[in-house]
Amino acid sequence: xxxxxxxxxxHSTSGGWIDFAVFEAHSASNxxxxxxxxxxxLTAKARYSGLKIDQSALAFNRNGRLHFYGSKNLVDYLSRxxxxxxxxxxxx
Numbered sequence: 619x620x621x622x623x624x625x626x627x628x629h630s631t632s633g634g635w636i637d638f639a640v641f642e643a644h645s646a647s648n649x650x651x652x653x654x655x656x657x658x659x660l661t662a663k664a665r666y667s668g669l670k671i672d673q674s675a676l677a678f679n680r681n682g683r684l685h686f687y688g689s690k691n692l693v694d695y696l697s698r699x700x701x702x703x704x705x706x707x708x709x710x
Contacts, residue, residue, distance in 0.1 A: 621710045624702035637670045643678040
């Protein structure tokens with residue numbers, strides 16, 4: 619199955635750069651441990667393909683609303699800025 623994701627670089631609040639990935643999840647589990655496993659697996663595959671990723675998150679719709687799951691600072695940022703455009707895809 620192909621998974622779309624956005625791989626972006628933005629200025630961090632501490633003044634440097636942060637590279638992050640947001641993965642499209644067609645659904646998310648109610649279990650944090652399952653979401654952690656899926657996010658870790660997708661992040662590892664993206665890193666293996668040569669991308670630098672400091673933080674990552676899943677993006678999914680639940681009850682018609684967009685939700686994010688992952689690194690707290692990234693989730694906070696995405697909650698304010700919204701879903702980025704997909705830039706890549708990987709086989710999951």
